[in-house]
Amino acid sequence: MSSSSQAPESWISAFCSLVGHEYFAEVSEDFIEDDFNLTGLQSQVPMYKEALEMILDVEPEDASDEEEEEEDEDEDEDEMLDPEGKSYRQADAAERRHLRMASDLSVIESSAEMLYGLIHQRFITSRQGIQQMAEKYELGHFGHCPRVHCYGARVLPVGCSDIPGQETVKLFCPSCLDVYTPPNSRFQTVDGAFFGTTFGCLFFMTFPELDVGGDKPAPPPPAPLVDPLATGPSSTTAAGTKTARSSLSSSLTSPQPATAPHNTSASATANANPVPLPPQPDNINGVSPHNLAPGLGHGNIYEPRIYGFRVSEVAKTGPRMKWLRSKPGDANELDESAIWAAAQAAKAGAADADAEMPDQGAGEVEDEEMEGVGEVVAKGGKGRRRENGGGGDGGLNGNGNGVGVGTAVRAGSGGG
Amino acid sequence: MREPNGHTAPSIESLEAFTRTWTMEDFASDTDSDYTSYWRDWFIAARGNEYFCEIDEDYLTDRFNLTGLNTEVQYYQYALDLVTDVFDMEVDDDMREQIEKSARHLYGLVHARYVVTTRGLAKMMEKFKQGVFGKCPRVICESQHLLPMGQHDIPNVSNVKLYCARCEDIYNPKSSRHNSIDGAYFGTSFHNILFQVYPALAPVKTQRRYEPRIYGFRVHASAALMRWQEERREEMKERLKARGLETGFEDEDEGEEELESEELEEGNGQDGIDDMFEGRMQAVQ
Ligand SMILES: [Zn+2]
Ligand SMILES: [Zn+2]
Numbered sequence: 001m002s003s004s005s006q007a008p009e010s011w012i013s014a015f016c017s018l019v020g021h022e023y024f025a026e027v028s029e030d031f032i033e034d035d036f037n038l039t040g041l042q043s044q045v046p047m048y049k050e051a052l053e054m055i056l057d058v059e060p061e062d063a064s065d066e067e068e069e070e071e072d073e074d075e076d077e078d079e080m081l082d083p084e085g086k087s088y089r090q091a092d093a094a095e096r097r098h099l100r101m102a103s104d105l106s107v108i109e110s111s112a113e114m115l116y117g118l119i120h121q122r123f124i125t126s127r128q129g130i131q132q133m134a135e136k137y138e139l140g141h142f143g144h145c146p147r148v149h150c151y152g153a154r155v156l157p158v159g160c161s162d163i164p165g166q167e168t169v170k171l172f173c174p175s176c177l178d179v180y181t182p183p184n185s186r187f188q189t190v191d192g193a194f195f196g197t198t199f200g201c202l203f204f205m206t207f208p209e210l211d212v213g214g215d216k217p218a219p220p221p222p223a224p225l226v227d228p229l230a231t232g233p234s235s236t237t238a239a240g241t242k243t244a245r246s247s248l249s250s251s252l253t254s255p256q257p258a259t260a261p262h263n264t265s266a267s268a269t270a271n272a273n274p275v276p277l278p279p280q281p282d283n284i285n286g287v288s289p290h291n292l293a294p295g296l297g298h299g300n301i302y303e304p305r306i307y308g309f310r311v312s313e314v315a316k317t318g319p320r321m322k323w324l325r326s327k328p329g330d331a332n333e334l335d336e337s338a339i340w341a342a343a344q345a346a347k348a349g350a351a352d353a354d355a356e357m358p359d360q361g362a363g364e365v366e367d368e369e370m371e372g373v374g375e376v377v378a379k380g381g382k383g384r385r386r387e388n389g390g391g392g393d394g395g396l397n398g399n400g401n402g403v404g405v406g407t408a409v410r411a412g413s414g415g416g
Numbered sequence: 417m418r419e420p421n422g423h424t425a426p427s428i429e430s431l432e433a434f435t436r437t438w439t440m441e442d443f444a445s446d447t448d449s450d451y452t453s454y455w456r457d458w459f460i461a462a463r464g465n466e467y468f469c470e471i472d473e474d475y476l477t478d479r480f481n482l483t484g485l486n487t488e489v490q491y492y493q494y495a496l497d498l499v500t501d502v503f504d505m506e507v508d509d510d511m512r513e514q515i516e517k518s519a520r521h522l523y524g525l526v527h528a529r530y531v532v533t534t535r536g537l538a539k540m541m542e543k544f545k546q547g548v549f550g551k552c553p554r555v556i557c558e559s560q561h562l563l564p565m566g567q568h569d570i571p572n573v574s575n576v577k578l579y580c581a582r583c584e585d586i587y588n589p590k591s592s593r594h595n596s597i598d599g600a601y602f603g604t605s606f607h608n609i610l611f612q613v614y615p616a617l618a619p620v621k622t623q624r625r626y627e628p629r630i631y632g633f634r635v636h637a638s639a640a641l642m643r644w645q646e647e648r649r650e651e652m653k654e655r656l657k658a659r660g661l662e663t664g665f666e667d668e669d670e671g672e673e674e675l676e677s678e679e680l681e682e683g684n685g686q687d688g689i690d691d692m693f694e695g696r697m698q699a700v701q
Contacts, residue, residue, distance in 0.1 A: 177626070177628060179554070179555045198629065284637065292637055293641060302584060302586050305604055315612075320652070320664045324585075326645055
């Protein structure tokens, strides 16, 4: 049957080469054949067995083969007899059977696509699959972040839901930690669940050495900018004439607000810069600082201006979203446990500690708890979870089953 | 009226001009003046020029509006003549092309000035409403319409970008045909002025955001950064409130709800697996 010269294309590679399916990895047959990896999918996909056979290009069983052939014969007969109306009953039955077969086939086809997608969601979080996605990533198969200040950082396909039928595939940018709609509408028919919510983060924890920033041009000479977040009222001037506009320097800044920003800690001063940064950690919360959202922070935040004057935050339509794109100049500010410890020490040192910072104490304890309980920390190499995770390549995890991720993933115990 | 001495005998040129005018009037009904805008019609309709609006004839012919451009544009006078459809010199193809190029550049530079006039803003506002400039690619912005903008007012520095008023960020146009347009043809001020002039068009801001997760759990590195960012946001809200100003965020008390739901999430560790967007609380089980 099969000629040795040209192997027919498998269902999987045919599926992956369809227009709009460019983001998909080719799931290996070993992965699919390991029942463990399919746990729980049976109940999610109609005609599961047939769908699985279709994906694996398994020849239909002999029995059904014969049946089919018989049917074909039937059909031919029917066609000849039908015009005379002789065997109307028989033709009708055959036709019904035929229709059912056709509709079954389309059900199986769409079931196979669904099943493949769900397996794919698991596959790309396995060692083998994530490796394949890394190759695609390096080749730029997933495109680039549309955000100007991400300088073309490469993005990764992700889902915003693990349940199929809810959202289409999105693109996660590691440089700004945000998600975007794919630029081409052909991806707007691809289910996001086929990539899942876990893959994006897991990918960058697995490959911490990947430089996630884009091609940022050499930084311009530092302008004496005041940290935008610390700035209160700056001049919003819609005046300014046409002739004056080009001559207005973009370095115009306004005086600091009279109400000095309280509680901003070092964030304001760190960016305001001639002050050199304190020594930066090699690793902050499991990520190298230069690789933590490199598209955010000072110099990467759009600053609205009118004729060169910054639009004030207190203007009616003034900027309100800078926080979304900001990042401390000093990465130590994100070391919550160190900050908490320092606060505790200060508290212990002060005689009237309680009166001084009761709120902060409580808040930070919560944070500390969060760190241990609810969050995944990639501590250096521990991010390579698949290596020590169970079951070889078969290390799939359903929802909430991700024990062994990095360090602490423990549910419960939160209440307090 | 007519003089008998032959002056009125139509020349070839004027016949051509006549025919041209006549043809144009046939389909160009709402021109700004009696004269038809042949070149500008072509320019506006050209593929890739969707972001431009049509500059009024009156505006283009008022020399005051063109102050300083004569040194910016090569063959300035010819280019201006071409844009205003009064160019009738015989030139060779190379020259023609040069002048064409200058005309497009001139149009762009005048455009940057025109779009901050009342008429220009109104025209661009209409295009904005129709979504001519595209939609924000950021998922949380829910297809907010964009506006074209430049990062510089000086030409030849950077290409046009698109501004989203919901996330207040700027994006690259999707299509390469828009990626070659000079950002200075829109300028750094226009999009901000538009929302000052039409504040009702400014979208409400949202505090919702994407939260990177692994098996439903937030990732510490990004979560810590997000907490830091949210502190900055709360500080800003405090500053605004201290001045008695609205924060501009949708559903302002959502902030508190969010915190509560987060705590719940910590508790049962199950929530949020399918709910990547903080603040949207559909519990899918
Ligand atoms: Zn980005
Ligand atoms: Zn947006």
